[in-house]
Amino acid sequence: MTKITYTDVEEWLDTHPDSVQYYFLCKVNLDLVNKWLISHGFSTISDTLSKKALESTDTLTPLSPEEKAPRSALHTNDKSHSDNREIKNPKKPPPRSNSRKYLRQNFAKGKNTQLFRTCEPAVVEKKDSDLGARRSSLQGMRKYASLPPSSGNMLSLLIGSKIRLPRRTSKDVAFLYELRRTNERDFFLDIVKDIANDLDIKSLCSKILQNIKILIDANHSVLFLVQKNKSVKLLVSKGSDAYAHTDIAPVQVPWGKDIVGQVALTGEAVNITRTNKELYYNGEASRLTSLQGDSLLCLPIHDSEGEVIGVAQVINKRGGASFSKDDEKLIETYLTFCGIAIVNAQLFEDSRREQEKNKALLEVVHDLFEEQTSLDKIVRKIMQRTLRLLKCERCSVFLLDDNEAQIVKFTKIFDLITPTSNQGQKRNNSEGMADLRITQKVIEHVASKGELVNISNASLDLRIDQQANSQFGMHTNCVLCVPIRNRNYSIIGVAQIINRTDGEAFDDSDEALFEAFAIFCGLGINNTILCNEQEKAIARQSVALEVLSYHATASIQEANEIAEIQLPTDNQENLRTLLFDNFSLNTLEMLAAGVRFFVDLGLVTKFQIDYMVLCRWLLTIKRNYRNVIYHNWCHAFNVGQTMYAIMQETDLGKEFTDLEKLALLVGCFCHDLDHRGTNNAFHAKAQSPLALLYGTSATMEQHHFNHAVMILNSEGHNIFGNLASEEYSTVMNLLKESILATDLFRHYKVYENFAPLVDQDQFKVGVAEHRNMMRHCLMTACDISACSKAWDIQRKVAEQVASEFWAQGDKEKQELKVQPAAQMDREKMHDLPKLQVQWLDGVCLPLFKTLAKLNPGFTEMLNGIDLNRKIWGELSKDSSYEFSLVGIVNGVYDTPSTSPTDSSRPTSGTDKPFVNTAET
DSSP, rough: OOOOOOOHHHHHHHOOHHHHHHHHHHHHHHHHHHHHHHHTTOOOSSOOOHHHHHHGGGOOOOOOGGGGGOOOOOOOSSSHTTTOOOOOOOOOOOOOOOOOOHHHHHHHHHHHSSSSSSSOOOOOOOOSHHHHHHHHHHHHHHHHTTOOOHHHHHHHHSOOOOOOOOOOOOOHHHHHHHHHHHHHHHHHHHHHHHTTTTTOOOOOHHHHHHHHHHHEEEEEEEEEEEEETTTTTEEEEEEEETTTSSOEEEEEEETTTTHHHHHHHHHOOEEEEEEHHHTTSSSSSGGGGSSSSSSSEEEEEEESSEEEEEEEEEEEGGGOOOOHHHHHHHHHHHHHHHHHHHHHHHHHHEEEEEEEEHHHHHHHHHHHHHOSSSHHHHHHHHHHHHHHTTTEEEEEEESSTTTTOOSSEEEEEEEEETOOOOOGGGOOOOTTTTGGGGGHHHHHHHHHHHHOOSSOOGGOTTTTTHHHHHHHSSOOOOOEEEEEOTTTSSSEEEEEEEEEESOOOOOOOHHHHHHHHHHHHHHHHHHHHOOOOOHHHHHHHHHHHHHHHHHHHHHHHHHHHTTTOOOOOOOHHTTTTTTTOOTTOOOHHHEEEEEEEHHHHHHHHHHTTHHHHHHHHHHHHHHSSSOSSSSSHHHHHHHHHHHHHHHHHGGGGGGGGGGHHHHHHHHHHHHHTTOOSHHHHHHEEEEEHHHHHSSSSHHHHHHHHHHHHHHHTTOOOTTTTTTTTHHHHHHHHHHHHHTTOOOOOHHHHHHHHHHHHHHTTOOOTSSHHHHHHHHHHHHEEEEEEEGGGGGGHHHHHHHHHHHHHHHHHIIIIIOOOOOOOOOOOOGGGHHHHHHHHHHIIIIIHHHHHHHHHOOGGHHHHHHHHHHHOOOOOOOOTTOOOOOOOOOTTTTTOOOOOOOOOSSSSOOOOOOOOOOGGGGO
C-alpha cells in the first residue's frame, strides 16, 4: 500500500478547493474559527454577546442554500441553545437621495426582483418602529410619485406581489450536531420547525438533506421527488450533499428501476448493509455520490393520502456501522413531517407559477391594448413573452390565407428564436425559414383539424421530417402546436413552440398556457383587423369628403329646366341607330335625350318613376362626371345611347326583363362616375385613398358603383324609390354587376366562357349563367362601341383616349417617378395607329364577331370595326402620323362644358381605343 505524505495531502487540497470548502463548512467549530482569526491578527467571536444583540438578529431573513456563507454557532449549554442566532452585520444603507433619477433607478431594480421570495435582504429593526414605518411609507410615496403615469408602471404596481412569507432563522450544522448530542428531543423539534415554514422547494430540499444526515449520523444524503409527465412517472433528484457545492444536472430514475425506483414502487424501505458495487452502482442514482457505500438506507416519502411523493436515501453511517432499525424508524418519523412540508412547498410553487402565468397574461393583454395598429408588432410581442415564460428555444406563428379553403396555405409566417438556441450554431442567411418544413406536416394537421399536437420525442414521430431535422443546425426534440382562432372560433392560424430550454418535453401546464397565448394571439390579430377597418373607414370618409368638395347635387330649379324641355323624337336625332354620332348633341340635348331613353323603354311608367326625380337624378349624374379628357359625361351618354339602341333595334331587347333594362341603362350612365382620368394601375402605384378603400382589384369600378349608390341615396334622387323590396334588391345587384362588368380584366375571364357557347350554338338565354354572361358582354360592347362608328368619330375618340392616358403617364413620371407603360408614354405618341390595330384585333373584333353571331343586329357595328381596322392598318405603316385634335401634341385639350344649358359641342367620345387602356 502506497504511503501518503503530508505534501501529497496538501497538494491534493490545493487542487480541490471546492472539496476543502465543503469539508470546512461541515466540520469546523467555533474554537477552530477563533484560532484562525487569532493567527491572522483578527479579533475572536465573543461568546458573551449581549442578549440585545442576539435579539436584534431575530428579524434577519435566512438565506437560500445558494447564498449561504460560512456561519458559526454559539452553544455553551442546553439552556443557551434556544437563544442562539446567526450573527450578520447589516450593510450600510446607501446615501439618501431625493433625485427623480435615483428613485427611478431604484424602482427599475425593484422590478427585477422575483415575485415571491422566501429569502429577503436582511433589515435591522429600528428602535422606533412606528417612525421607521412612516418614513418608509413616505419614501415609497415619493418613489411612485416620481414615475411617469404610464400604463406600464401602473400595471407593475397592480400586479406586484404583496405576499410576505413566514421566516425563521436556521441553525448552522455545528450547532445542530451539538444540540443532537445534548438534547435529542429539542433537536428533533428544531429540525421539524426548520422545514415547517420553508415554502421554497429548493431551500426545503437542502434542509431535508442536511437534517436527515445529522439525524442518523450519516455521511451523505440524496433526495428524489416524483415528477409526473402525463402518464409517465419519474424520480428526479433535487439534491445530493455529496455535490452540494457544485452544480450537476438532475438525475432521472424511471419508476420501479434501481433501488430508488423500487422503493417508490413498493413504498417500503430498503436497508442494505455492506453494499457491494454490483448491487448499488448499477443505476442512475449512483452518479450522485462519489463514495462507495458500505451501508445504505432508502425510504419513501408519503403525502397525507399515503401516496409516494419522493424517496430519501442516506449512505454510510459514521464510524462504519450499519443503519439500525431505530435509525430507520427515526428517519421514517421525520420524513412524515417532510412529506407535509414538501406538499406545501409544491402547492406554493404551483401557485407561484400560476401567479407568474397570470402576470404574463395580464402583460399580454396590456400589449394588446397598447399596440393595435401593426399585426407584426403585436404578434412578435406575444411570441417574445411566450419564449420567456415557457422557456422554449423557438416560437412560430403561421397565418392562414383562407380559413375556408380545403388546401392549407399560409399568407404570413412569424418566426422567433432565442439567441442561445441552435446548439451554439448560427443560422445561415441562405436557409431563411426553410427549416420550418421539419414540422410542416404537424402544422398542416393542426390547421386543418384544429387539434392540439404535443410531440415529446420528435425523432420517433412520423410527422417530423427526419432528413430535414438532421440537415439544419437547430435540432428539433419536442414540439407543441396549437390552432389560433378568431372570435367566430374559425381557425385563422397556427402557433408552434419547439424545444424546452431545460431539455424536457412540454407538459400539461405548458399546453394550457400556450393555448391561452394562442387565444390572445387571435385577439391581437382580430384587434388589428378592426384597426385596419377603422383606417379604411377614415379613408372612406376622406374619399367622401373629397367627392363632396368637388361635386354637388342638382337643385330642383335646375331639374325644372330639364323637365320643361320638349323631348326629342327618335328620328329627330337618330337616337335609335347603333352608328349614332357621338358629337351630334350638346349638353342640354344629351340630358333631354337621356330622359327620352327611360320614357321610350317604358321604365317610367312600369316602375312609377317620378319625372322630376328622374330629371334631377340625371342632371346630378352629369355633374358628378369630372371634366377629364375622355371619361366624362359625354362618354357616359354615348354608352347609354348604345344600350338604348340595342334594346330598340335588336331582338335582344325582347329577351331582357324590365328590371334588367332598368339596371343596364342606369349602369351605362353611372359606369364611370367621378372618373379622375387615371386607371386602376395608377391608383395602386400611388397608394391613393381609393386603392386603400377598395383594394387593387377593379378599384375605379367599385368606386363608380358606390358613387352611384350615394347619389341614389341622396334626397330627391332615388329613381328606384317606388320599387318593391324584392325588386329593389334585384335591381341593385344587377346595377353593381353591370358597372363592374366594364373592368376589362373581368371581361377577359367572362368572354373566355361566353364565346365557346355562342360558337358551338350552346348558348341558352333562359339559363341564368348564360344570361349573366350576355349582360356582361353587352356592357363591354356599349363601353367600347366607339370603335364601330364612322372613321372621323372613331379617330377623334381614339385620340381623346390616348391624350388622357398620356396625361396619366406625365403624372407617373412627375409624381411617382416611374417610367409609364408604352401606351401611356407621350414620347411614343406616334405609335397610336399600331396600338389601335392591337386594340381592335385583341378585344373589339372578337367580341363583336361573337355578338353578331348571337344576333345579326350587331353586323352593322362589326362592319364598322372592320373598316376602321383597315384604315388604322394603313396608317400604322407610316411613322409620321398627324393628329386631328388641336393641341394634342402640346398636351392642351378641349374639355366638355359643365353647364346644363350649354349648346356647344363637347369634344368627347366613348371608350377605350386599344387593349392596354383598360382601367386595371
